[in-house]
Each structure stands twice: as C-alpha cells, then as structure tokens.
Amino acid sequence: MTINFEHKPAAHCESGVTSNLLRFYGVNISEPMALGLGAGLFFSYMPFITLHGMPTVSFRPLPGQIFARVAKRLHFKIRTRHFLNEDKAMGALDKLLLRGTPVGVVVGVFYLPYFPKEYRFHFNAHNLCVIGKEEDIYTVSDPISLDINRLSYDELKRVRFAKGTFPPLGKMYWVKRAATSPPSLKAGIIRSVKLCCKQMLDIPVPYFGVKGIVLMAKKMRRWEKTLGRRKAALHLAQIIRMLEEIGTGGAGFRYMYAAFLQEAAAVLGKPECKDFAAQMVKIGDRWRDFAHEAARKFKKRGDDVCSYDQLADKLVAIANEEKRFFTSLRKLIRKI
Amino acid sequence: MKVEEVPQDSRFLDDTNLRDIYYALDADGNYCQVASVGWEPKNDALSLTWENILEDAEVLRKEVLAGEKSPLAYYMKIRLFDVGILASYSGIPKRSIKKHLRPEIFKQLDDDTLKKYADTLNITVEELKKV
Known part of the structure; x- marks a missing residue:
C-alpha cells in the first residue's frame, strides 16, 4: 500500500521532510518557513567530535530539532522513537504505515543505493520519509531527490542502523495528532527568530554560533603549521563540503533563511524584515566568496591564491557581520 | 542570488535524480526553487577529498602487493571504513x-568471516582476496 503523499523536492532533508509531512496533514508551509520555524540556521565547530578524522563543522542544529520545534510552534503532537533491535524497528515502522501514517526516519547515507558513489560517506544525519510498502519494497520520499525512490527491506534496515559518528539507532518520528486548528504563524515566527538569535549569539561556550566561526578562523591560521599542507587542504575542503553539500540550499542555509525572512515580512506585517532578508543574502554571498577562494586555495588555481590568514580574515569578517545582523534582528523582533 | x-x-x-535546490530571486523579487546540478567550488x-583517499589507497595497494598488508586494509581505505566502524x-x-x-593471518581466514567483510564493504569475496 502507498499513502497518498505529495512529494516535493527541497533543499534540506529535515526541513523538506517537515514541510512535506505537515502538508500531508493539511498545513501548508513552505520549506523556508519550516527552516525558520525550526530555527534551523546555526553554526557549530566541534573539534572534540571528529567526522572522517576531522573536526565536525555544522551549519544546522542537531538532527530532529527542526521537526520538533516546528511541531511545537504549530501545536502538533509528535512522537519519536529509537530502537536497539533492528527487526522491532522495522515492525514498528510497518505498523504505522498500515495505519496510513507517513513516517520520518533518520538514516546514514553510506548504503543508500540511489546516492552517487562519491556522496556516500559515513554521514548519519540524513532524513527521509517512508510513505508506502509493497511486499518487501518500501517507497520513500527523499526531499533532496526529484522523485520518489524505492528501498528494499534489507536496504532500509541497514541505513536506519548505520554506524559511526552519531549512529541513528533506527530513529523514527511521526505526527501523533495533528492540530485541529493550527495557530497563526505570527507567534511561532517571533519565538523562533528569537531562538535563532539566541543560539547564534548567546551560547556561553566558544564552539557555537558567531563565537564558533571566530574560533574556527583562529585555528585555521595555524593549520598549515600544525597539520601540514595536505591535511590543511583537506580540512578546508571539509568545511566547504559542509557549507554547500547537498542539503543546505547554498551558503550553509543562509539563502534559505533569507527566503524565510521575506515570507515572515508578509506574515508579521513588518516590511523591515525584507531588508533583513536582503542583508542575509549578502552574508550568504560572503560565505560563497569564502568557499570560492578556499577552493582556489586547495586547487592552487592562479598565482594570487589567499593564504590561510586571509581566509581566516574573511571568516572573522563574516562573524562580525552575522553578529551585527542578529543583534539588530533581535532588536526588531523584540519590538513586535 | x-x-x-x-x-x-x-x-x-x-x-x-538528486539535485541541489537553491532559493533564488525571480524577476518579481520573490524567492523560488531552482534545481542545480552542482557548483564548482563544492565539486x-x-x-x-576523493583524490586524497585514492592517493592513500594507492600507497596501500603497493604495500599489499609487496606482502606487507592484507587486501582488507586497501578496501577499508577506499570504502572509508576505520577499524571502529567496520567492527x-x-x-x-x-x-x-x-x-x-596482516597478510599471513588474512590468508587463513574462513569463508564466513570473509563473507562478513565483503558484505560490509559492498564487494564480492573474490574481489576482497586481491587488489
């Protein structure tokens, strides 16, 4: 059986699943709106957690948070489950599907058959939505894919129990009770923008938000000395991949957040928000410029490549820009 | 953009059928979805990253041929497994x-163990035995 579920491609897996799932329950919110309501713009630099032997750099909050926050703002009741037993995890999924409930699952991408082989790293925080089962074949709606894909029982079981950094442990989530009358978006937007400002500005350890960008810049200046040329280039490439790789909508969610602010301007009746959207796009452009220069650096294209110091300077400039942006955005939102 | x-x-x-989706401004100043096949710096x-992995793997391949390492080491490298994840x-x-x-111990492995390795690394047992 297949659930009548409209698959819409999206830039980011989790905001895409959230937007698609809510549309199934009759609440039409776009992907940027889901990202904004989930306060999905973030930065973290965590040298103490390694991915492929390099520090973890991430432009999003922890997996699962976007969906949980959006559901909370819209008064949806959701459930999340983890499993230790693989067959029980699949059984629980089947039960929900039989009841006609689409189920979001967290998977690792290494064994995902429809991914190109160059993309198959041991990355375990990808989201997709299971929407049907015929015999042993599951139909899945993966937001970063243009169409629906199919996975066999064994394939799905394997990706749900991926191993390595942040193993998903068969995590699945679904809507337990949809809101009968969803509240207006206005209050939700205000709270989420505040939360976003808070997580970018106020976390008191140096790894997160604007402080995280500064810390990464500081470490970058010494990379060539501490790591050697080759590893330094690899570290730089890892940052660019996290910034741009499938699922950020460009410039580490900055462009998508701009689209959200534009939408929010209409909902809040605050045209000033549109200026903020334009500023956010400029910040996104700076990130892209950084990526461009970084790529020239590790590809050694042309003679006038930046040094690591210059790249770090760019990052510090971005950090200052973002600090200024979120401080004034917070001022605006507090007045509403 | x-x-x-x-x-x-x-x-x-x-x-x-995977694409990068961008939110870009259309002529009227509204954001719309545009599918992209990639961007140069990201590619x-x-x-x-892959060039480096394959360079490392090439060194390992020579070591395997010289009898210093078992083919398992080579396949772990190109499949991005470290000992912890493989375990x-x-x-x-x-x-x-x-x-x-170690090659001398790898040679004595029974078919069951080899099959476990091959399944995890997504290759056949025959492939696993040579590089």
Whole structure:
C-alpha cells in the first residue's frame, strides 16, 4: 500500500521532510518557513567530535530539532522513537504505515543505493520519509531527490542502523495528532527568530554560533603549521563540503533563511524584515566568496591564491557581520 | 542570488535524480526553487577529498602487493571504513580486525568471516582476496 503523499523536492532533508509531512496533514508551509520555524540556521565547530578524522563543522542544529520545534510552534503532537533491535524497528515502522501514517526516519547515507558513489560517506544525519510498502519494497520520499525512490527491506534496515559518528539507532518520528486548528504563524515566527538569535549569539561556550566561526578562523591560521599542507587542504575542503553539500540550499542555509525572512515580512506585517532578508543574502554571498577562494586555495588555481590568514580574515569578517545582523534582528523582533 | 545566476556545474549528479535546490530571486523579487546540478567550488572540495583517499589507497595497494598488508586494509581505505566502524557493522571485534590486516593471518581466514567483510564493504569475496 502507498499513502497518498505529495512529494516535493527541497533543499534540506529535515526541513523538506517537515514541510512535506505537515502538508500531508493539511498545513501548508513552505520549506523556508519550516527552516525558520525550526530555527534551523546555526553554526557549530566541534573539534572534540571528529567526522572522517576531522573536526565536525555544522551549519544546522542537531538532527530532529527542526521537526520538533516546528511541531511545537504549530501545536502538533509528535512522537519519536529509537530502537536497539533492528527487526522491532522495522515492525514498528510497518505498523504505522498500515495505519496510513507517513513516517520520518533518520538514516546514514553510506548504503543508500540511489546516492552517487562519491556522496556516500559515513554521514548519519540524513532524513527521509517512508510513505508506502509493497511486499518487501518500501517507497520513500527523499526531499533532496526529484522523485520518489524505492528501498528494499534489507536496504532500509541497514541505513536506519548505520554506524559511526552519531549512529541513528533506527530513529523514527511521526505526527501523533495533528492540530485541529493550527495557530497563526505570527507567534511561532517571533519565538523562533528569537531562538535563532539566541543560539547564534548567546551560547556561553566558544564552539557555537558567531563565537564558533571566530574560533574556527583562529585555528585555521595555524593549520598549515600544525597539520601540514595536505591535511590543511583537506580540512578546508571539509568545511566547504559542509557549507554547500547537498542539503543546505547554498551558503550553509543562509539563502534559505533569507527566503524565510521575506515570507515572515508578509506574515508579521513588518516590511523591515525584507531588508533583513536582503542583508542575509549578502552574508550568504560572503560565505560563497569564502568557499570560492578556499577552493582556489586547495586547487592552487592562479598565482594570487589567499593564504590561510586571509581566509581566516574573511571568516572573522563574516562573524562580525552575522553578529551585527542578529543583534539588530533581535532588536526588531523584540519590538513586535 | 537571481534565478539565472544559480550555478549549473555538473560533475557528480548527472546520472542521479538528486539535485541541489537553491532559493533564488525571480524577476518579481520573490524567492523560488531552482534545481542545480552542482557548483564548482563544492565539486572541487569533493574531488579533492576523493583524490586524497585514492592517493592513500594507492600507497596501500603497493604495500599489499609487496606482502606487507592484507587486501582488507586497501578496501577499508577506499570504502572509508576505520577499524571502529567496520567492527560495529560487521560484528567482528576490533582486535581481530587489526590482526586480519596482516597478510599471513588474512590468508587463513574462513569463508564466513570473509563473507562478513565483503558484505560490509559492498564487494564480492573474490574481489576482497586481491587488489
């Protein structure tokens, strides 16, 4: 059986699943709106957690948070489950599907058959939505894919129990009770923008938000000395991949957040928000410029490549820009 | 970014139904979804990562041919497994995996263990035996 579920491609897996799932329950919110309501713009630099032997750099909050926050703002009741037993995890999924409930699952991408082989790293925080089962074949709606894909029982079981950094442990989530009358978006937007400002500005350890960008810049200046040329280039490439790789909508969610602010301007009746959207796009452009220069650096294209110091300077400039942006955005939102 | 500025530098996504979605401004100043097949700096970053992996693997391949390491070491490299991840996927203890990296011990492995490794690494048992 297949659930009548409209698959819409999206830039980011989790905001895409959230937007698609809510549309199934009759609440039409776009992907940027889901990202904004989930306060999905973030930065973290965590040298103490390694991915492929390099520090973890991430432009999003922890997996699962976007969906949980959006559901909370819209008064949806959701459930999340983890499993230790693989067959029980699949059984629980089947039960929900039989009841006609689409189920979001967290998977690792290494064994995902429809991914190109160059993309198959041991990355375990990808989201997709299971929407049907015929015999042993599951139909899945993966937001970063243009169409629906199919996975066999064994394939799905394997990706749900991926191993390595942040193993998903068969995590699945679904809507337990949809809101009968969803509240207006206005209050939700205000709270989420505040939360976003808070997580970018106020976390008191140096790894997160604007402080995280500064810390990464500081470490970058010494990379060539501490790591050697080759590893330094690899570290730089890892940052660019996290910034741009499938699922950020460009410039580490900055462009998508701009689209959200534009939408929010209409909902809040605050045209000033549109200026903020334009500023956010400029910040996104700076990130892209950084990526461009970084790529020239590790590809050694042309003679006038930046040094690591210059790249770090760019990052510090971005950090200052973002600090200024979120401080004034917070001022605006507090007045509403 | 305007719709016509969305980069379309294809390298990895041509044969798949995956795309990067951008939110770009159309002529009326509204954001709309535009599908992209890739962007040069991003593709470069991914290529660089793979070039490095394959360089490391080439060194290992020579070591395997010289009889210093077992083919398992080579396949772990190109499939991006470290001992920890391989142990948790295959159920073979880390300690044993480290031993199996030595060619003389790898040669004595029974078919069951070889099959476990091959399944985890997504290759056939025959492939696993040579490089």
